[in-house]
Amino acid sequence: MSGHDAREASGTPAAAVAGRLRITEIFHSIQGEADAIGWRTVFVRLTGCPLRCVWCDTEYAFHGGNWHAIDDILAEVATHGAKHVCVTGGEPLAQKRCLILLRKLCDAGYEVSLETSGALDVSAVDPRVHKVMDLKAPGSGESARNLWSNLDHLLPHDQVKIVIASRADYEWACAVLAERTLADRCMVLFSPVWSKVEPRELAEWIIADKLPVRFQLQLHKLLWNDARGK
Ligand SMILES: C[S@@+](CC[C@H](N)C(=O)[O-])C[C@H]1O[C@@H](n2cnc3c(N)ncnc32)[C@H](O)[C@@H]1O
């Protein structure tokens, strides 16, 4: 067992953990981010994250959660009758069995997206999954964790997202966009950190610089503010 899995399993009998995932919540909402925005979607939020982005809006997923068998997760997802499923966290790829969940969701015929930090290797993710991969800007405090080799595993249906907390983050994002030829790889999303950057300001920077990126706002926060499970 890896060190990380050992931490996950602490206090839990090994037999209870085999083939299971630690889950904070499963909920049915409207996709608020990225390319599938607006679709009715079931969210599966995995517990635990090895990063600590200073502006993280989901700190409640760092700890706790309950162990669920993967087939039970599929059964609960099915009760909502949605075509789209979003696997998020926490950092979903921090639990290795997430890869099995992703594959089984694809096999079941769902349109599957994965929200991931960009700090963990994405190379083994099922190619049918639409990866929404962050690159962490300096204002997150976690820029050193970006695993740049992940860029080589992006497919045309994937997306790279940069969440921007300041003008300095925006300039970093522009430099990365150019130096890493991000827009040639897949769709690039720039998103303001909720309540840190005026959305209009970011929109105007993107227009002024004629950037080949898609501006995004977290639709669920416009609809429900920062409510949990929405
Ligand atoms: C909570 S994270 C979970 C998945 C993964 N750990 C990651 O960082 O991508 C889901 C998405 O929410 C974004 N996010 C978190 N807090 C935010 C905030 N305060 N404002 C805007 N986006 C935020 C993250 O950057 C990420 O794109």
Ligand SMILES: Nc1nc2[nH]cc(C(=O)O)c2c(=O)[nH]1
């Ligand atoms: N409605 C809604 N859409 C989302 N898209 C990505 C989310 C996430 O937390 O990863 C999220 C979320 O928490 N809620």
Ligand code: SF4
């Ligand atoms: S990687 Fe994702 S879940 Fe982890 S702290 Fe950053 S935004 Fe939050």
Ligand SMILES: [Mg+2]
């Ligand atoms: Mg969220």
